[in-house]
Amino acid sequence: MESTQQDGRRQTSTERRRRELLEAAERIVLRDGPGASMNAIAAEAGITKPILYRHFGDKGGLYRALAVRHTNALLAGLRAALDAPVLRRDRVEATLDTYLVAIETRPQVYRFLMHPADEENPAESGFDVGRHSAPLLRRLGEELAEVIRERLDLGPDGEEKARVWGHGIVGMMHAAGDWWLRERPCSREQLVQHLTDLLWGQLAAVKDRADGPGF
Amino acid sequence: MESTQQDGRRQTSTERRRRELLEAAERIVLRDGPGASMNAIAAEAGITKPILYRHFGDKGGLYRALAVRHTNALLAGLRAALDAPVLRRDRVEATLDTYLVAIETRPQVYRFLMHPADEENPAESGFDVGRHSAPLLRRLGEELAEVIRERLDLGPDGEEKARVWGHGIVGMMHAAGDWWLRERPCSREQLVQHLTDLLWGQLAAVKDRADGPGF
DNA sequence: TTTCAAGAGTTACTTACGGTAACAGGAGTC
DNA sequence: GACTCCTGTTACCGTAAGTAACTCTTGAAA
Known part of the structure; x- marks a missing residue:
């Protein structure tokens, strides 16, 4: 004892x-x-x-331990938004917003977790270092795929489609968020709206320009 | 003279x-x-x-020169697919396929351009190195945004929306491609179909599962 | 022809970082 | 009291980025 x-x-x-x-x-x-x-x-x-x-x-172990900490925190928040008992579109918006709030409020942590290069002074360490975006993004993609699979009826090859969508949507969120965080071209709300519109099929629905070649 | x-x-x-x-x-x-x-x-x-x-x-300069080379080649191919005089959906499919063919046929180049970490033996160099995905992805996003802006009639805040969509779609393509290249869960044609379905609004259109909570 | 400028090339060095012995207390345990 | 384990140290190794200083060749110009 x-x-x-x-x-x-x-x-x-x-x-x-x-x-x-x-x-x-x-x-x-x-x-x-x-x-x-x-x-x-x-x-x-x-x-x-x-x-x-x-x-x-080794150094990788230390960085991994750091990354796991923050990744778990981020994932918990996203899971909550993803599981909220509201309409699908609202849920998508809430999830996107949760992610964007996270990267907006702690950009340094975000850069550490996601961003390999262009840190700080470019004269340092010759080129660049650090990076673990891949594991985090893969985890996010798999999580989202699971939610999609268990919620939506995607037909025969639904398993496959759910995983493609999961990783695709996470990549969309990540790339758009990264660009937005760097350039701040619009408000967070607008960004969420634009992305949700994209996911809701507006790319297919919208008209060609009158003056363009317009195929 | x-x-x-x-x-x-x-x-x-x-x-x-x-x-x-x-x-x-x-x-x-x-x-x-x-x-x-x-x-x-x-x-x-x-x-x-x-x-x-x-x-x-310095080393960064050398790597940047290498990256610019391949980036230009990739961009040329994508521009061709993006400008083809066919229906919008076909154009989207062709562009996705062009990108996927590029990364499929030369995965080493792709890894060099995009992938920071997990290369080779993990014991090397302590942790990881190299990476320039960000510049390439940003260039791709801006290119796509321009095509979207000049082709589609997106209404009052169309400028903004085009850029969000450009970066978002590129991110989707990149993340899905990266995951697909690593796991090869399906054929390239199927992947293109799933992604196009996603962009064509199937996420909004598809039914809830009968047995799920189904909000 | 000599001379000069410039590029290609070398050896040898510095600096910094990841990583590893090998060793020295200190606090609980048998 | 010996044993063990943890914390901590100093001092070192290997490797890689980057630089300084020098040489060799070449082609043009005086």
Whole structure:
């Protein structure tokens, strides 16, 4: 009994330490971008490199641990919007908006999670670094595919179609959000409306221009 | 006159050399992935590092030059499909298919252009490197937005909507293509059909499942 | 013909970063 | 008291980006 409790205490102790290290890492990554060095992170935590390596294996491990944290938070929010008991179109709008609010309110975290390149000063580290967008986007795509599959009646090849749509819609949301966050050409509400219009078939329904070639 | 000709000859000479270096770089990048070292590239070209730096400034410059090459080739193909004098739906299908054929036939080039991480052996270079997807995707999005704007009558805020749709559709194509290329869950034709169905408003039109909650 | 300018090329170096021994306390446990 | 485990250190290795300083060749111009 006592030994079990002891093990428990030790476990929580190392886990707490790990959390502290992750928080230090996060501060530095938010300050220096994904190119932050292990030395810098260790210094911020008040220790030296080898401890980081003992906790996270390698730099990828540390970054993965950081990414998992934020990814889980984002996914929880999206799941809630996706499961809301409202009309389909409202649900789509709510989900898009949830995602956009997330990237709008914490752009640094977003850049870390999604954006590989063009960080900070281009003279740094030669070219670029960091990047984990692919895993996150794939997770999002699979989640959405599952929701689509279990909600919609897509006929014989519905399984396949649901997955294509899931990844496609996530990609649309991601690319549009990335561009919007960079250029801010319109309000969030307008962006959501435009995207929902697109998903609601307006591309097929809208007329050709009078003056264009118009096929 | 003679001096002008001289300058011309010198210019073409250095440009030819630059092209040769880029071709060597391409061979190595295709062999070693985006983590290819400048030393390896120089060796492949039969020279040493400083020459590469004189030609391209830094590693980013070299990679950018490589990316521009392929990006231009891809864009030319897409523009042709986008401008074909056929019905709108056929044009959309042709454009999607053109993109998918490109990434299917030269996946290594695609990975280099788009994909930052998960290359090769994960133990290399600590974490990951390379990446320029953002510039390419942004260019594609802007191109598509222009086509949409000049072809379709989108009403008062059509300018804005065209840009949102351009980036959104490109993102959809990219994400779906990336996932498809990795998992190959269906034929290219089926993928094109599913994506076109999505863009044609099937998400709005399709019925709820009989057994689901069905909002 | 000599001279000059410029490009191609080299060796050898610096700097920085990821990652790894090897070692030194300190706190609980048998 | 010896054992073990965790935390922490210093000092190092390998590799890769990027630079400085020098040489060689070539082609034009005086």
